[in-house]
Amino acid sequence: MDLISYTYDLVRQIPPGRVSTYGAVAEALGDIRAARAVGRMMNQNPNADTMPCYKIVYSDGRLGGFGLGIEDKIRRLREDNIEVVDGRIKDFDKVFFNDFKTSYPLKKLRRQQLEMRDKVSLNNSFTEVNTVAGFDVAYPKSDFDTACGAIVIMDYHSIEVVEEEVVYSKTMFPYIPTYLVFRELPFLEKLMAKIDVKPDILMVDGNGIMHPIKFGLACQAGVTLDIPCIGVAKKRLYGKVREDNWVVDDDMILGYAFYASYKVRKPVYISPGHNISLESSINIVKKLSRFKNPEPLRRAHILATSSLL
DNA sequence: GCGACAG
DNA sequence: ATCTTGTCGC
Ligand SMILES: [Mg+2]
Numbered sequence: 099m100d101l102i103s104y105t106y107d108l109v110r111q112i113p114p115g116r117v118s119t120y121g122a123v124a125e126a127l128g129d130i131r132a133a134r135a136v137g138r139m140m141n142q143n144p145n146a147d148t149m150p151c152y153k154i155v156y157s158d159g160r161l162g163g164f165g166l167g168i169e170d171k172i173r174r175l176r177e178d179n180i181e182v183v184d185g186r187i188k189d190f191d192k193v194f195f196n197d198f199k200t201s202y203p204l205k206k207l208r209r210q211q212l213e214m215r216d217k218v219s220l221n222n223s224f225t226e227v228n229t230v231a232g233f234d235v236a237y238p239k240s241d242f243d244t245a246c247g248a249i250v251i252m253d254y255h256s257i258e259v260v261e262e263e264v265v266y267s268k269t270m271f272p273y274i275p276t277y278l279v280f281r282e283l284p285f286l287e288k289l290m291a292k293i294d295v296k297p298d299i300l301m302v303d304g305n306g307i308m309h310p311i312k313f314g315l316a317c318q319a320g321v322t323l324d325i326p327c328i329g330v331a332k333k334r335l336y337g338k339v340r341e342d343n344w345v346v347d348d349d350m351i352l353g354y355a356f357y358a359s360y361k362v363r364k365p366v367y368i369s370p371g372h373n374i375s376l377e378s379s380i381n382i383v384k385k386l387s388r389f390k391n392p393e394p395l396r397r398a399h400i401l402a403t404s405s406l407l
Numbered sequence: 408g409c410g411a412c413a414g
Numbered sequence: 415a416t417c418t419t420g421t422c423g424c
Contacts, residue, residue: 133420163419335413
C-alpha cells in the first residue's frame with residue numbers, strides 16, 4: 099500500500115470522540131518530519147465523510163486548517179462530542195489519541211537507506227565525460243493527478259541536447275523532507291529504461307551527501323541505477339555553509355555553494371551522490387552552467403513543467 | 408516571535 | 415513542489 103493510503107488508514111483508527119495531531123500521525127508514519135506532509139494529505143483528502151481528517155489538529159490543541167472551512171471542522175468535532183473553546187480543543191490532553199497501530203513505514207525506509215549507504219563511492223568511476231543528463235519532476239496541484247518526470251541528455255562538449263524523454267505517473271509518495279528519493283526515484287527509473295543514450299553522468303534536482311544521513315536523492319539514484327550522480331539543490335538541507343562557500347558538517351566537507359555568475363543572487367548547492375568526487379561534481383556543474391542551474395537540469399525542469407497534462 | 412524544513 | 419490542514423528549537 100502507498101503511503102498516502104496508509105496515512106488515511108491511520109487517521110481512521112482514531113476512535114469516536116478523540117482527536118490526534120499532524121505530528122502524532124507523522125510519528126506513527128515513522129518521522130515527525132512528515133508533519134507538514136500529513137497536513138497536506140489531510141488537505142487533499144478526497145472524501146471527508148470516509149476519512150475523518152477533521153480529527154487532526156495542531157500539537158498545541160489549536161484546530162489547524164480545514165479545506166471545507168474551519169466552521170465545518172468545528173461542526174464535525176462537536177458532532178463527535180468534542181468541544182471547541184476559543185479556537186482550541188477542550189480537554190485536549192484527555193481526548194488526544196496517540197495509540198496508533200502502525201509498522202512505522204518511514205523507519206523501515208530509513209533502515210533500508212542506511213544499509214544501501216555503504217555502497218556509496220565518492221571516487222570517479224568514469225574516465226571521460228561525453229554526455230550528462232538532468233532529471234526533474236513537475237507536480238500538478240492535486241497529488242492525485244498525474245505528475246511528469248523529464249530527462250534531458252546533453253553533449254558535455256557542445257552543450258547540445260542529445261535526447262529528451264518524459265514519463266507520466268501518479269504521485270505515490272508525499273514530499274517529506276529528507277525522503278525526497280521515494281517521491282522522485284520511480285520517475286527516474288522509468289526514464290532510464292526508456293532512453294537510448296546511457297549518459298556518463300546524471301544530475302538530479304536535490305542533494306547527494308549533503309543530507310542528514312549522507313544519503314540523499316543523488317546517492318540513492320546513483321547506487322540504485324549504478325550511474326555516477328551529482329546532486330544540485332536550490333536550497334540547503336543539511337550542513338553549515340562556510341564563508342568560503344564550502345558546506346561542511348562535523349565530519350567532512352559535504353558540498354559547495356556555487357554561484358553561476360555575479361548576476362545570480364542565490365547559489366545552487368552541489369554535492370556528490372555516487373561514483374563521483376566533490377571536485378569533479380563542481381567542475382561538471384560549472385562547465386554546464388549558463389544560468390543559475392546547469393543546463394541539463396534547467397532544461398529538464400522546463401520540459402517537465404511544460405509537459406504537465 | 409522567527410527561521411528552518413532538498414522538492 | 416504549489417498556494418498552502420505543521421513543529422521544533424533558538
Ligand atoms: Mg524538482
